Structure formats: C-alpha cells, structure tokens
Amino acid sequence: MALIKEIDYGTPIRLSEKTVTLSIDGQSVTVPAGTSVMAAAMSLGTKIPKLCATDSLEPFGSCRLCLVEIEGRRGTPASCTTPAEDGMVVRTQSENLSGLRKGVMELYISDHPLDCLTCSANGDCELQDMAGAVGLREVRYGYEGENHVFAKTADGLANENWLAKDTSNPYFTYDPSKCIVCNRCVRACEEVQGTFALTIAGRGFDSRVAAGPTDFLGSECVSCGACVQACPTATLMENKVIEHGQPEHSKVTTCAYCGVGCSFKAEMQGDRVIRMVPYKDGKANEGHSCVKGRFAWGYANHRDRMTKPMIRARITDPWREVSWEEAISHAASEFKRIQARYGRESVGAITSSRCTNEEVFLVQKLVRAAFRNNNVDTCARVCHSPTGYGLKTTLGTSAGTQDFKSVAKADVILIIGANPTDGHPVFASRMKKRIREGARLIVADPRRIDMVKSPHIKADYHLPLRPGTNVALLNALGHVVVTEGLIDESYVRERCDLDAFEQWARFVAREENSPEASEQYTGVPAADVRAAARLYATGGNGAIYYGLGVTEHSQGSTTVMAMANLAMATGNIGRDGVGINPLRGQNNVQGSCDMGSFPHEFSGYRHVADDSTRQVFEMMWGVPLDPEQGLRITNMLDEAVDGTFKGLYVQGEDIAQSDPNTKHVTAGLAAMECVVIQDIFLNETAKYAHVFLPGASFLEKDGTFTNAERRINRVRQVMAPLSGKDEWQVTIELARALGYEMSYAHPGEIMDEIARLTPSFAGVSYDKLEKLGSVQWPCNEKAPTGTPLMHVDRFVRGKGQFMITEFIATDERTGPRFPLLLTTGRILSQYNVGAQTRRTENGAWHDEDVLEIHPFDAESRGIRDGDLVSLASRSGDIALRAEISERMQPGVVYTTFHHAKTGANVITTDYSDWATNCPEYKVTAVEVRRTNHYSQWQEKNFEEDVTLRRIAERLPDAAE
C-alpha cells in the first residue's frame, strides 16, 4: 500500500455551466469557465512549476515561478492568476521560460538552508521538487549575503534577520529560517479556517510570517493545521514528522470525535501513525480539519489504555486480569443468573455513539435476540433524542435535512443553541466562509459565542435569551411571520397539512406569543426579535443550524418542532441552502440512532410494536422478539435504584461522568449486580463495573460512522487491536455465551444484514462505499447513490405537520437559595467527557473546567478571576476555578464537563425533556460562593479514583 496523494490543480476547481476550450502545448482541453491556465494544464497532467499556488487557496501570484507564454499576449503571465479563455494558445515550456524560472529558484535558494538531507520535509518538499523541476544546478548569488538562514553572520555577529524556532504549539513547529514567504499559510488561516491568526509582518526582504502577538500558542491560532498542510516547505511541520520522518503508506479513515465526520488519511510507518492529514476528497470536510482530528489521536497509544479483560466480584475488590474466555463466560453467566432471579426485564445495554454502526447494531441485536427484551438505549438519549422525535413528528424523518455543502447557498443563517466554532469546527469554517461572502447571520444563544463576533464575522442579530426560553423565542419569531404576513403561502398550501397549519397559525398569532409579551421570559428586546424574524423570512434561503442548546431542555422536543414550524411556514425546507440541521455531538450519534439503539425502535426508526417489521426481524434472527418497548437509560437507573434492574452492558460510554445528576447515576450503578464495561480506558463508570472488556480505538477498527448530514463514511483499520480482539467479535462471543449464535467474518457482512433489514440502508454496501467514498442515507433503489437533500418535492411523512408548541417554563427555577442559572457546553480542544482529549497534548489549551461568570455577578460575590468557587444546586455541589467573562449575561454562569475530577454533572438535575427524557443539562439553578476547599463529593471521588480502580498485582497509579 502506498501513500495516497491527491492531485493539486494549483487553483480551486470552478463550477460553471459555461466551458472554454484552449490549447496547451499543442493539446486541446475544455474546462469550466473561470478555471486558471494552471489548473487547465494540470487537468491534462501537465504540472506547471509553482510555489505560492495550491488548489485549496485562491491564487495569489507572488512567486512568479508559474510563468507561461500565451500567443498574442506580451510578456510571460503567471498561469495561476490567468483565467483560461476560449481559443487561447499556451506554451508552458521554452528556453525563455526555463531561464526565468531558474532565476526565480536561484533567488529563493540563495536565502534557504541547504540542509535538505537532514530536513524534516525531505521527501515531501515542494521547494526541493521545484529546484529539481526547473533543473537548478548552481546558485550564482552565493549563500553568504544577507539572509534569514544563519543565526550568526560571517563575522560572528548576531544575524538580525534570523528568528528562532517557535515550538510553543505542542503539535507543530514553525522554523522561520526555512520560510519562502509564499503566503500560503496566511491564506489558509484566512480562507480555509477563517481564524485570521497569521499575518505577514514587515515588507520586502524583512517580511515574515507572524502569529501575533507572541507565538502560535499565545495567538488566536486554534491549531487546525491548515497552515501546516499548505506550507510547501519544512517551515511549518508536524512534530511527529520531525521526530520520526516521512510516512510511507496511508489509508483513508474517519475522525472519531465530532459529528462533522471528517475524512483523514492516516499516514503511517508500519503500524505507527505518523500523522493524520485531512482528505481532500472527503465530502464532509473537503480537506480541512480541526485540532482534535488532526492532532489529538495520541490517546490511542496512551499508557492508560486497558488491553486485558478483567473481572471482580465486588466493586471494592481489586480487578483481576483474566483470559477473554473467562471474562466473557463470567459476564454471560451473571446475566443469565440475574435474568433467572429477577426476570427477563432486569438487564439491558447502552450502545455507544463512538462505536461503529456495525458494533452498535450487534449490541442492540444482542439485547433483543439474546436478552430477549428491548432494554437498549444509547447516549443519544442525553443529547439529540428530541431531534429524532421532533423532526419525525413534523417532517417524517429523524435526521437533518441537508448536506454540509448546502450552507454555501444559504442567505440567512440562524444558529440556535449551538457553538459551531468549538463544537463543530470544520463545519464552522464552511459557515464562516459563506458569511464572509455576505450571508446574513442570526445567533440565538445565552452567551456571546465566537460566531457573534470574530474577525470578519458579525451577527446581524444576537438574541441573548435566558436559558430555558427557546420555545418562547421561537414562538415569538413565528408570531411575527404569521402576523406580518410573511408566510410562504403557496409552499404551505402545496406541501403542508392545512388544518394543522391553521391551528398553529391561530395559536402562534395570539398576543401572549408576541415578541413584546415573551420579552419578560426571554429577556430579548422585542424589536430585535421582530427584525430577526423578518430577516429570516424574507432574506432568501434561510437555514437553521442548532445544537444541544435546543435539545437539552424540558422542552427540547417542543423547540425542535417549533423550528420545523418556522421553516415550513417560510418555505425553507426541501432545497439547497435551507433546512433544519442538528449539529450532532459525537461522531456516530446519527448512526447509533439509525442502528436501532432506542428501546422502542428497530434500525431505521420502526417501532417494535409494529407487527410486520418485527416479523421480518424475527425471521432473520430466528427468535421471537419482545413487542413491548424497553427502558430508557434514565428509566434503567430509576429502576436500578428501585431494585428491579440489575445488570447492564455498557459499550464505550461513560454515563457516570456524562449523564446528569451523577449521584443518582452512581447510586443506580452501585445497586446493580453485574455491570460490564467495554471501553479503551478504565473510565468513571468502570469504577462501578464487575467485568471489563478492553475495546479498540478507531485506528484499530473496520466499520462505518454516520455523520450529522447522514453521510456513511468508512472507518479503516490501520493497526491491529491492542486487546487482540475486534469489538464486534467480543459482542458476538458474548451473545454466543448467552446462547444466541451470531456469525460474521467481517464488518462488511454486518452491514449487509443492516441493508437487508433496513429500507433506508437497502443500497448500502462496503463495495459501494469503496466506489463512491461515502453515501448519505436514504440509499436504496430509489436513490442508489444516496440522498444529499431530503424532503425535496414532498415531506417524508407526506404533508408537513405543524405542531402547537406552547411555552411551558421549566420547573427548574431560580430563587433565593439558587439565584443563578447554570448552563453547560464544550470547548474546541476537549471532547465530551475528555477521556480521549485529556490524554493528548490538548491540555495546552484547556487543562481544567472553569466556571465562566459575568463581572457583575462575580463582583457582588467578591469573586476574582482564578478564585476557587463552590458551585451548588439542589443536586449537589463542587468546587472549581472562576473565570470572569463578558461573554456571559448577568445571572447566567457556564461550565464544561470535560474533566472527570470537576464533576460538573454532580450539579445538573434529573429534569428532562417531556417527550424523550433527554436531560435538561442546559438549565440548573445554582449559587456560587468563594471557597477554599473541594466539595465532599470531589474528595470522595479523588479517593475512589484509587480505591475503585485497583488492579491486582499492579501499582495503583496504573489507571487515570
């Protein structure tokens, strides 16, 4: 297997209906209008020498290496900045050109170190390649003149032009002595990433790339890596390449962090990953990445990785390493014993959004066919279950309506309860690009997130609502649309259920839903709400993007339906550039839902009580299946505390850290008699486990992930599982030990079964994924290559269904004891419970959870920046450091839950969404005080980090 190299056309591929035909070196070529001469030549396979051009960036025309001759034109124009025209006759080689190019290269090389043999880019350097391509044989200027190369001048004095390396970023190094000032990095940071962290300081010979104000780590840089990819030399280089040398082979796989689902080339030496480089042909990311996928994969080989199966009788016993056979047969016999004693319903499983579709499918199959109940749930319960319910009710399908690319056609973007620059960075870059092109922006969020204002981005309206009032705000937007006559009447008449529409319109038009009336709840000035509604309804293509700030509320499902109402009423569903799009948290949260992880649904969202569906599964699986839906995670824990639920198989989840009201969760876990954990680390939940089955990281897996745009991407194994077994194999063996036979030779065969059983996946196979790269479901006979846009001519459910969405304030209220509202979220460099990112260098950006608090609230409590403060709710209390921040509004505080030791979920309550029981993470009434000690829970937890994690014959520090 070789290193995968995408073709670099030098300038971006243009889309145009018009084509032009020209002749290059005597060959005729036809390209879309707007294509550069350089890209036209490359489409014939002719590489014109170049340094400052690369096809991820707009042409710049600074290096003058790409000169060509064009008949009828004077001089030698740069081919990267010259558009191809009809009838043009181009020559890319001549004596004259060759002389000019040599001259250019000579100048570059005279101010460049000649240490090619020991350079980290050796083997992958465009400067070296170009010197070769133009046939550079001598450098007449000599190397002794003014230069940026040597720290000292010939006479031993310090060279003022020389700059030391910047090694502040933990993942890459900037070595200014090798810079050719081609500007690619600066443009990548602007055009691709949209952060504008880099500039060229100085002019002429003095010009240097600068990450202001100090160094890379101290700058705005978010470590996305775009500049490193763009750099043609060793100036910006991954530290791993500096350390190990160039990779020799690669495989395309999918990032295992967020729901964007970026494609990467895992570039390897043997079975060692050297670097992850975003893959240009990956449809979700088109060659871009964020710090997590690009750099934060070192956890896969972290010393905390657990690779041996272990068991113990009680959670206070030390773990005992055992063989796979012993661990699996022990788990199976425990489940059998429990079911015999407490009944069939007393055990269940939780599937993981971080595992592949195939692995998830097998776990839910094990529950339904081997446990013979439907007690299976997934962590989507605690994030996007309201999306499933709300979109299915209104539109007929439990997923987002668009592909990511669609945002490039949006005219008005409405972001609600999402923080894309932190949560979904690569998609945020696309969105920012569109906004720089002129799309308008409305942000509804309690905090002033980066999208509200950052370089070259400014929201037209920021609606800083009080946490918990989403429905009131959306109804107010709907009120304006209805009462000001902004309905897209022909769309509604043609595509929606009219009775339901009229019912909704009457409801939303009521005075109590007006912006003026709801201001008392939302705190958002009515005039802004009116203006935002008008903009969304009349500004062209309106696209809604939302996140957990919508779903994780008592009225999460209501909010999703309210957004669907608004989009239908304004005709904003069913074409490019519009839609309602959940930004899904975890890499495979869409997939785990699709795969039948919910207790009431088989794969493809079909209710277990539906006889005809169930019969198909019964026939394929050869056992009778339970027609009664099973328990949700929250119900499992309630029943565990209640004493009726006794055994749980947890696949790659950490509910003791991620789920709300930690004390309730751990009480439930502690009450169980057999908890089986399949994970790569001894996580928080494993403290309560009796069987530990070591899992595999995404680098060790074959399978598929489905991202937030319903795109099924392949995950490819680049190294063997450290535990010696594939995770899906372990599930099969557990099922067998429980007396239910499953047999598959390869995950591809599991996908074949999924396709046979699931109409929306009927056309999916590994063969097809190999050919097409990826497909978006539904993929079946009607749509053999998948479905980028949904609901195009009609809604999946038939007529769009408007729902009445009355605002009902959550029971979680502030009062004298708990006067502030806590809302929770995440940040760019850490991911979810942090189990992976905490075990990488990403701690350089965020090494603890802090409490963001408005200066006003801080001052009235005598809190200064950096103080240890106690954060208390009716559920519990913890201590953490305060960070005073104007991003907050007074009365609202914010924290993340990336660090287990903080225990942010000790604070959150067990209130949940009315329809799906998705927990209300986003609203908790709290009080904040200065303190000088950690909370009781934290002290106990520190202690249990050791006592509940002992492994026999190992020193206690082997775990976290």
Add this chain to the structure above:
Amino acid sequence: MTEAALTTADAGSAGDDRKAEHLAKLARMAGQIADFFKAYPDAEAVPAVADHINQFWTGGMRDAFIDAYSARPEDLPPLLRRALPLIRPARGS
C-alpha cells in the same frame, strides 16, 4: 414480572420510600406529556397523551402508573385523568 410483584419483596419503609419516589417520577413525566398536548382540543389531546405513553413507556412503567392512579385518579391533572383509561397495560399482564 411486573413492578408491583417485585417491589413487594422489598418490605420495610426504605422500599416504600423508593417506590413512592419512583411513582412520583412517573407522575411527573406523565404530567409533562399532558402539558404539551393540553394546547390541543380534548378530542386530539386525550388519545395523544395515552398514545405517547403507550409508545415510549415500558409495560412495567405503565402498569405501575395504572395500578397507582386507577384508585385515585383525582391526584392527576384533568387531561391525564381522562387519558388514563386509554393507557395500555403491559402485554400479558
């Protein structure tokens, strides 16, 4: 096995407390569901509430709820009270 059958084994007041807490939770959840549908006319709301519970609650949860409130429906908010007879007991119980 139903909820009721199991919890009787848990004699003593700790068990009763847990059971009461569990029921209170179910009642709260049912109340939230009714709150959503109460914006609709009764003819739609009553079956919608029952249907939601029938679709998403386990048989055990439904039985526990029916057992507890059939005897004292007046403890439930009006819409829930009217939906109670439409809530299906667990299959086979």
